[in-house]
Amino acid sequence: MQPAPTTIRLEPFKVACSGCNLRELCLPVGMSDEQMDRLDAIVATRRSVSRGEALFRVGGAFSSLYAVRTGFFKTCLSSEDGRDQVTGFHMAGELLGLDGIGTDRHTCDAIALEDSQVCVIGYHQLEDLSRELSDLQRHFHRIMSREIVRDHGVMLLLGSMRAEERLAAFLLNLTQRLRTRGFSASSLVLRMTREEIGSYLGLKLETVSRAFSKFQDDGLLDVKQRQIQVLNPDALQALVNGSGC
Amino acid sequence: MQPAPTTIRLEPFKVACSGCNLRELCLPVGMSDEQMDRLDAIVATRRSVSRGEALFRVGGAFSSLYAVRTGFFKTCLSSEDGRDQVTGFHMAGELLGLDGIGTDRHTCDAIALEDSQVCVIGYHQLEDLSRELSDLQRHFHRIMSREIVRDHGVMLLLGSMRAEERLAAFLLNLTQRLRTRGFSASSLVLRMTREEIGSYLGLKLETVSRAFSKFQDDGLLDVKQRQIQVLNPDALQALVNGSGC
DNA sequence: CGCGAGCTTGATGCCGATCAATGCATGTGG
DNA sequence: CCACATGCATTGATCGGCATCAAGCTCGCG
Numbered sequence: 050m051q052p053a054p055t056t057i058r059l060e061p062f063k064v065a066c067s068g069c070n071l072r073e074l075c076l077p078v079g080m081s082d083e084q085m086d087r088l089d090a091i092v093a094t095r096r097s098v099s100r101g102e103a104l105f106r107v108g109g110a111f112s113s114l115y116a117v118r119t120g121f122f123k124t125c126l127s128s129e130d131g132r133d134q135v136t137g138f139h140m141a142g143e144l145l146g147l148d149g150i151g152t153d154r155h156t157c158d159a160i161a162l163e164d165s166q167v168c169v170i171g172y173h174q175l176e177d178l179s180r181e182l183s184d185l186q187r188h189f190h191r192i193m194s195r196e197i198v199r200d201h202g203v204m205l206l207l208g209s210m211r212a213e214e215r216l217a218a219f220l221l222n223l224t225q226r227l228r229t230r231g232f233s234a235s236s237l238v239l240r241m242t243r244e245e246i247g248s249y250l251g252l253k254l255e256t257v258s259r260a261f262s263k264f265q266d267d268g269l270l271d272v273k274q275r276q277i278q279v280l281n282p283d284a285l286q287a288l289v290n291g292s293g294c
Numbered sequence: 295m296q297p298a299p300t301t302i303r304l305e306p307f308k309v310a311c312s313g314c315n316l317r318e319l320c321l322p323v324g325m326s327d328e329q330m331d332r333l334d335a336i337v338a339t340r341r342s343v344s345r346g347e348a349l350f351r352v353g354g355a356f357s358s359l360y361a362v363r364t365g366f367f368k369t370c371l372s373s374e375d376g377r378d379q380v381t382g383f384h385m386a387g388e389l390l391g392l393d394g395i396g397t398d399r400h401t402c403d404a405i406a407l408e409d410s411q412v413c414v415i416g417y418h419q420l421e422d423l424s425r426e427l428s429d430l431q432r433h434f435h436r437i438m439s440r441e442i443v444r445d446h447g448v449m450l451l452l453g454s455m456r457a458e459e460r461l462a463a464f465l466l467n468l469t470q471r472l473r474t475r476g477f478s479a480s481s482l483v484l485r486m487t488r489e490e491i492g493s494y495l496g497l498k499l500e501t502v503s504r505a506f507s508k509f510q511d512d513g514l515l516d517v518k519q520r521q522i523q524v525l526n527p528d529a530l531q532a533l534v535n536g537s538g539c
Numbered sequence: 540c541g542c543g544a545g546c547t548t549g550a551t552g553c554c555g556a557t558c559a560a561t562g563c564a565t566g567t568g569g
Numbered sequence: 570c571c572a573c574a575t576g577c578a579t580t581g582a583t584c585g586g587c588a589t590c591a592a593g594c595t596c597g598c599g
Contacts, residue, residue, distance in 0.1 A: 126446060126447075126450050128450065128535075129535065130535050132450065132454045132455075133454070134446075134449055134450040134453045134454055136446045136449055136450075147438075147439055147442055148439060148442055148443050148446065149439070150435050150436055150438075150439035151436045151437075151439035151440035151442075151443055152439075152440075152443075156443045156446070157446060176428065176431060176432065176435070177428075179425075179431075180424075180425045180426075180428060180431060181425075183421065183422075183425060186421060186424075186425060187421065190395050190421070190438075191395055191396045192396075193392075193395075193435070193438040193439070193442070194392055194393060194394070194395035194396035194397075194438070195396035195397075196442050197392055197393055197396075197438070197441050197442055197445060198393050198396055198397075198401050200442060200445035200446065200448075200449065201371060201379075201381045201393065201401070201402065201445065202371075203445075203449055204371075204379055204381055204445065204448055204449060204452060205371050205373065205377065205379040205381075207449060207452035207453055207496060208379045208452055208493065208494075208495075208496035209377045209378070209379055209493075209496070210377070211586075211587090212586075212587070242544090242545065242546090243545075243546065243547095244545085248453065248454075249453075250453075251452060251453035251454070252587080252588090253587075253588055253589080254545090254546080255546095255547080255548085255587090255588080255589085256586090256587060256588075258546060258547055258548080259547085259548080259587095261546095261547090262547070262548080274545085274546075274595080274596080290373075290374065290375050456554075456555090457554075457555065487576090487577065487578090488577075488578065488579095489577085497555075497556090498555075498556055498557080499577090499578080500555085500556080500557080500578090500579085500580085501554090501555055501556075502578095503578060503579055503580080504555090504579085504580080506578090506579090507579070507580080519563085519564080519577085519578070520577095540599105541598100541599095542597105542598090542599085543596105543597095543598095543599105544595105544596095544597090544598105545594100545595085545596090545597105546593105546594075546595075546596100547592105547593085547594070547595090548591100548592085548593080548594095549590105549591085549592080549593100550589100550590085550591085550592105551588100551589080551590080551591105552587105552588085552589080552590100553586105553587095553588080553589090554585105554586095554587090554588090555584105555585095555586095555587100556583100556584080556585080556586090557582100557583080557584075557585090558581105558582085558583080558584095559580100559581085559582085559583100560579105560580085560581085560582105561578100561579080561580080561581100562577100562578080562579070562580095563576105563577085563578075563579090564575100564576090564577085564578100565574105565575085565576085565577100566573100566574085566575080566576105567572100567573085567574080567575100568571105568572095568573090568574100569570105569571090569572085569573100
């Protein structure tokens, strides 16, 4: 029904940070035109990743960071014994691959949950450039720091919230990020399965499903498979906060 | 009544990275003498933090990173509704305060669990210097990246392990870090309470205590309050891995 | 149309939380 | 020096939330 099932891999003309509608979310935040031109020079390539494919995998050599341009990713760990943990979901404007800097190997898998495109940013070139452009350096450090803070938030969630609180926090986080990107805060389409949500939240898929049903019964959400309408965001927020324990 | 409610902050002689026995663990890893001299120049001050005191607190202005020189810290979040989460324990040679870079405010509390000393590293000066010394830049990025990877590991633990597996993983992590610092891998003194361990692991203190007792019964540990002898590290490791689920 | 992946819903059981009592070490004031 | 208080740890009894097991259900697709 849609016109283009296949993604177009070759851009007919150079698409640069300076012309990207994500430049206020992504690496070039707050940079001057001249600085952005220099950044453009190192963001040479694009890469398309179709749904289900890996952008990178655990153990793979690390050489680049990836800025999500379109689409949606999950990152996940799989310990040898079959334990599995989704460590994050990543949408347009977010940076992937920071985990690889520490050891020159990727420490998680990054899997596209829908057909996606990323900008490939050579890491050594980024290092070189950020030695020259202090704004870039500063911004890059902020991005890494915020990733650490985000992870701490997830630890709080996993360590001290009940199932419904977790799901509420998750949904609010998603809608918040969508709003930042100019989408509706009340209507969203989940890109991931109940099982993936469960893995991220430390719950089983049945529990996630039950929580969705509960929210629907209580009038907080309208749930139709992966189509979600947020009817009462305040009630979700109240769950995350006081909860009434 | 006391002459100095303020802790003694001035060292009678300059103690520098170049003379620090932690230089192989801390920020100066792999730096030349000349580079280290320049780093010394920005690590001007020390700060003592006595047991129970905060090195920094949520919301406090961020201006410096702190390298633990002696002692032991926990970092923790406390959401307004009383939820509490220990996000990490930090020992000599580890860097604290990375969370503050993203927003110029600290996003967690750092509390000394014993009388401690830290080296104060002005963040802006570190940024400036790391634009000149690519080795320093590289190393700093690695440290941040490893922090992210560490957090992912904790997410895996919180999301998918049972109580005893969590405690086993925690103990192995501690002994590993102590070994790196030249201490015995089999004998350790816990610096934190059962409640703090529980908060970090997403468990209640009673559950932590029961797990310790279980390990003692099974001959994996010898537990005398906070004095722990690891008798069978392989069995602990087996718990973390296969577990037998 | 029939298959399969993903989702929902119910029944049951277990792990860890909760509540409660006791033990143990340290510290303080009488 | 002892009595008592305080903070932390251990242990037991009970309870509840989520996992687990087990059917059906929905929807997209070959």
